[in-house]
Amino acid sequence: MPAFDVSVVGELNLDLIFYGLPEILELDREHLAKDLSITLGSSSAIFAHNFALLGNRVGFSSSIGSDPLGEICLERLGESGVDLSHVRRFPGKTTGLTVILPSRKQRYILTYPGTMSLMKSSDLDFSYINSAKHFHVSSYFLQRALRASMVDLFRRAKEAGLTTSLDTNDDPEDRWADDLLLVLKYVDVFLPNEREACKIARTDDFSRAIETLSQKVPLVVVKRGADEVIARRGKEKFTSRPPATVVVDPVGAGDSFDAGFLHQFIRGSKIEDCLKFGNITGALSTTKAGGTEAFRDAAHRNRFLREHGLPSTETPAAPATPRPSLK
Numbered sequence: 445m446p447a448f449d450v451s452v453v454g455e456l457n458l459d460l461i462f463y464g465l466p467e468i469l470e471l472d473r474e475h476l477a478k479d480l481s482i483t484l485g486s487s488s489a490i491f492a493h494n495f496a497l498l499g500n501r502v503g504f505s506s507s508i509g510s511d512p513l514g515e516i517c518l519e520r521l522g523e524s525g526v527d528l529s530h531v532r533r534f535p536g537k538t539t540g541l542t543v544i545l546p547s548r549k550q551r552y553i554l555t556y557p558g559t560m561s562l563m564k565s566s567d568l569d570f571s572y573i574n575s576a577k578h579f580h581v582s583s584y585f586l587q588r589a590l591r592a593s594m595v596d597l598f599r600r601a602k603e604a605g606l607t608t609s610l611d612t613n614d615d616p617e618d619r620w621a622d623d624l625l626l627v628l629k630y631v632d633v634f635l636p637n638e639r640e641a642c643k644i645a646r647t648d649d650f651s652r653a654i655e656t657l658s659q660k661v662p663l664v665v666v667k668r669g670a671d672e673v674i675a676r677r678g679k680e681k682f683t684s685r686p687p688a689t690v691v692v693d694p695v696g697a698g699d700s701f702d703a704g705f706l707h708q709f710i711r712g713s714k715i716e717d718c719l720k721f722g723n724i725t726g727a728l729s730t731t732k733a734g735g736t737e738a739f740r741d742a743a744h745r746n747r748f749l750r751e752h753g754l755p756s757t758e759t760p761a762a763p764a765t766p767r768p769s770l771k
Contacts, residue, residue: 446576447501448527448577449495449501449502449577449578449710450492450500450501450502450503450576450577450579450580450706450710451502451503451572451573451574451575451578451579451580451601452488452492452495452503452504452582453488453505453506453568453573453580453587453597454486454487454488454506454581454582454583454587455486455487455488455489455506455540455557455560455582455583455587456486456488456489456504456507456508456514456521456540457485457486457489457513457517457539457542457558457560458482458483458484458485458516458520458541458542459481459484459485459542459543459544459695459734459735460542460544461480461481461482461483461544461693461733461734462477462479462480462543462545463480463481463546464477464478465477465478465547467547469545479733481733481734483734483735483736484520484521484736485541485542485735486542487613487698488506488581488582489504490699490700491580491582491611491702491703492504492524493524493736494699494700494703494729494735494736494739495706496525496526497524497739497740497745498704498707498725498757499707499757500707501525502524502525502526502527503526503530503572504521504528504531505531505568505569506530506532507531507532507533507559507560507562507563507567508531508532508533508534508539509534509536509537509538509558509559510533510534510535510537511538511539513538513539513541514533517539518531523740524736524740529572530568530569530572532563534562537559538556538558538559540555540556540557540558540559540560541555541556542554542555542556551694557586557588560583561586561588562589563587563589563590564589565590565593565596565597568590568597573597573601574600576606577606577607577710578606578608578609578706579607579608580608580610580611580706581597581610582699583611583612583613584611584612584627585613585615586613586616591623592623594623594627595627595629598627598631601630607632607633607710608630608631608632608633609633609702609706609709610628610631610633611635611636611702612624612640612644613640615643620644624644628657628661631661632661632662632663633661633662633665633705633706633709634664635665635667635698635702636664636666636667637666637667637668637669638650638666638667638668638669641653641657641666645657653666654676655676657676658676658678662677663675663677663715664677667698667701667726669694669697670686671685672684673685673686673701675715677715680715682715682716684720684723686723686727687727687752689727691730691731692732692733693730693732693733695733695735697726697727697730699729699735700726700729700739701723701725701726702722704721704722704725705718705719705722706718707721707725708721724748724754727748727752728748731744731748732744745757
């Protein structure tokens with residue numbers, strides 16, 4: 445039996461989210477926010493946290509600095525039951541932090557990478573990573589020290605018999621370099637949003653983007669916010685519309701969709717069922733501030749799942765959390 449359902453390699457940081465900001469932010473003016481949320485952030489950690497709270501075993505490979513932010517990250521992520529034995533601490537370095545400034549339907553996102561850009565291939569334990577059914581990577585473009593080895597990382601996972609998935613998230617440099625295409629050769633499920641799909645396929649035509657990407661990856665699943673999700677497997681096309689939900693905060697909705705979709709995918713479910721589950725878990729994420737709070741509240745989580753025709757989930761017992769190894 446594999447030790448984990450999913451092995452995740454990626455970043456670990458907090459999100460600092462300001463709510464109720466003025467419509468226009470002026471330079472050299474002091475602006476007041478109406479509310480504030482400090483919550484577990486980063487695409488990789490949000491995915492791992494929420495995937496674990498759906499009842500899965502998750503191994504997590506990441507890095508933090510020797511600062512209080514890193515300790516808070518460990519505490520929050522560890523409460524979900526994610527195994528943290530392979531999170532490394534870099535002495536004298538600072539854990540990354542993301543500040544999010546929502547503005548109507550869009551948002552400003554400011555990230556200090558910190559240790560997320562320091563972790564490299566030699567910091568990873570491949571026997572640990574490959575002791576899972578499935579391998580997942582998020583925030584491809586933020587893994588700067590690891591990026592040159594990403595093809596090897598995915599190739600080794602495939603050779604070890606794991607299925608694989610990738611959610612690139614945004615490219616801060618807006619270059620969308622072609623090295624990603626080499627990685628896609630070893631990806632089973634590709635999970636971009638609509639903008640990312642078009643950027644990677646180098647076209648403004650969404651239909652053409654899906655067509656192009658479906659020729660490179662066995663299964664492409666494109667998230668489109670409140671609009672229907674579109675999946676392509678070869679020539680087959682699948683669509684599914686998210687449930688109507690009063691949105692409190694869209695932060696982490698895409699990562700939560702990934703968690704629900706892959707929860708079903710690793711169990712061999714039909715694509716239609718994977719999409720339905722992903723849409724419901726993505727919608728669940730939006731019902732509380734931040735990307736993990738709706739999942740952390742077990743009563744709220746289970747009530748939402750039951751209301752949408754899904755069985756409730758039991759919060760797994762958190763394992764004893766070893767201290768991160770020193771680099």
